[in-house]
Amino acid sequence: MSSTAITDIAALVTNDPSLGDGSPLGLIHDAALVIEGERVVWTGESSKAPATDNRVDAGGRAVLPGFVDSHSHLLFAGDRTEEFNARMSGRPYSAGGIRTTVAATRAASDAELERTLTRHLAEALRQGTTTFETKSGYGLTVHDEARALRVAAAHTDEVTYLGAHIVAPELADDPAAYVDLVTGEMLDACAPHARWIDVFCERGAFDGDQARAILTAGRARGLHPRIHANQLSHGPGVQLAVELDAASADHCTHLTDDDVDALAHSDTVATLLPGAEFSTRAPWPDARRLLDAGATVALSTDCNPGSSFTSSVPFCVALAVRDMGMTPDEAVWSATAGGARALRRDDVGRLSPGARADLVVLDAPSHVHLSYRPGVPLVAQVWRRGERR
Ligand code: NIG
Numbered sequence: 001m002s003s004t005a006i007t008d009i010a011a012l013v014t015n016d017p018s019l020g021d022g023s024p025l026g027l028i029h030d031a032a033l034v035i036e037g038e039r040v041v042w043t044g045e046s047s048k049a050p051a052t053d054n055r056v057d058a059g060g061r062a063v064l065p066g067f068v069d070s071h072s073h074l075l076f077a078g079d080r081t082e083e084f085n086a087r088m089s090g091r092p093y094s095a096g097g098i099r100t101t102v103a104a105t106r107a108a109s110d111a112e113l114e115r116t117l118t119r120h121l122a123e124a125l126r127q128g129t130t131t132f133e134t135k136s137g138y139g140l141t142v143h144d145e146a147r148a149l150r151v152a153a154a155h156t157d158e159v160t161y162l163g164a165h166i167v168a169p170e171l172a173d174d175p176a177a178y179v180d181l182v183t184g185e186m187l188d189a190c191a192p193h194a195r196w197i198d199v200f201c202e203r204g205a206f207d208g209d210q211a212r213a214i215l216t217a218g219r220a221r222g223l224h225p226r227i228h229a230n231q232l233s234h235g236p237g238v239q240l241a242v243e244l245d246a247a248s249a250d251h252c253t254h255l256t257d258d259d260v261d262a263l264a265h266s267d268t269v270a271t272l273l274p275g276a277e278f279s280t281r282a283p284w285p286d287a288r289r290l291l292d293a294g295a296t297v298a299l300s301t302d303c304n305p306g307s308s309f310t311s312s313v314p315f316c317v318a319l320a321v322r323d324m325g326m327t328p329d330e331a332v333w334s335a336t337a338g339g340a341r342a343l344r345r346d347d348v349g350r351l352s353p354g355a356r357a358d359l360v361v362l363d364a365p366s367h368v369h370l371s372y373r374p375g376v377p378l379v380a381q382v383w384r385r386g387e388r389r
């Protein structure tokens with residue numbers, strides 16, 4: 001197996017507090033990193049780097065773990081430009097827009113769905129995302145949910161069954177029948193292709209009791225829960241996430257002190273999705289309040305055609321620093337190690353020996369530039385599984 005050293009790194013974010021400056025970022029200055037196969041095998045000061053087969057000079061730039069985008073909805077078809085346009089002219093966002101995408105997705109071929117998925121994945125990779133989760137939720141029939149997950153599973157291990165996005169339009173008058181479908185025949189068809197099960201727990205989507213029934217049924221089939229919780233209004237989603245040991249409660253825009261406290265005393269990650277608040281002109285989730293209470297926070301794009309059509313983790317990092325009270329260090333941690341926690345992974349989101357060699361070389365001397373220079377394409381190189389992409 002050949003080895004490669006990346007040397008002359010001005011600042012290396014390892015996310016291993018036992019390394020470098022001892023902060024949560026485990027920051028090493030004037031650093032090098034050695035890759036063997038698809039793994040990191042050594043990190044330390046550049047002057048002490050061991051001999052390797054190949055050497056790549058980072059030229060005094062910063063290196064950090066590839067972003068772990070733990071929440072996206074990329075199995076879709078159709079276009080909602082006009083909905084966004086109307087919203088920016090004053091119309092409010094509602095979960096109802098999902099129906100537009102459901103109609104277009106049902107009408108699309110598998111090949112079309114796959115083309116849209118891979119186009120957005122390539123776009124995300126160029127912006128530094130090396131691990132991503134994606135969901136179904138725009139099919140809402142047994143056939144359409146299962147095929148979305150089949151397409152997704154060909155491109156990532158982190159696949160989430162979101163049959164419970166909204167009640168399928170044809171069963172709008174009989175939500176109980178739709179919950180039966182989601183927990184029955186649809187679950188049977190979808191479980192083999194997914195690792196996770198998710199519910200949109202919100203007024204206009206699913207209430208707490210329905211969400212509990214859906215997630216519990218998924219768990220019985222070996223899927224692990226995560227929840228769209230407390231996005232548009234306060235609701236039972238966060239408490240349910242903690243009760244069921246969900247890997248993450250996503251959005252967390254409307255929280256009580258009890259919700260914050262429950263998250264802080266659990267293994268459930270609060271995944272914040274500022275692209276959604278940006279694109280719906282909604283109030284920002286309060287990352288500072290969660291961090292000060294001791295909760296683990298992840299940052300993710302929520303990339304979807306309705307509420308957050310961005311695949312850019314750097315954009316979310318900049319928003320989180322500017323508007324959600326995060327420090328630049330915290331935001332970078334949340335977009336890397338935090339995303340990994342939200343997916344219960346320890347092989348990604350860090351750059352210490354044993355980790356997957358997924359990394360970003362920035363055209364900047366420090367990771368802080370991700371929020372200091374918003375909107376600038378700073379991602380100079382992306383390495384995934386030890387190879388430059
Ligand atoms: O995470 N909250 C529910 N689902 C998506 C929005 C989906 C859509 O509008 O198409 C979200 O924001």
Ligand code: FE
Binds near residue numbers: 304
């Ligand atoms: Fe979402």
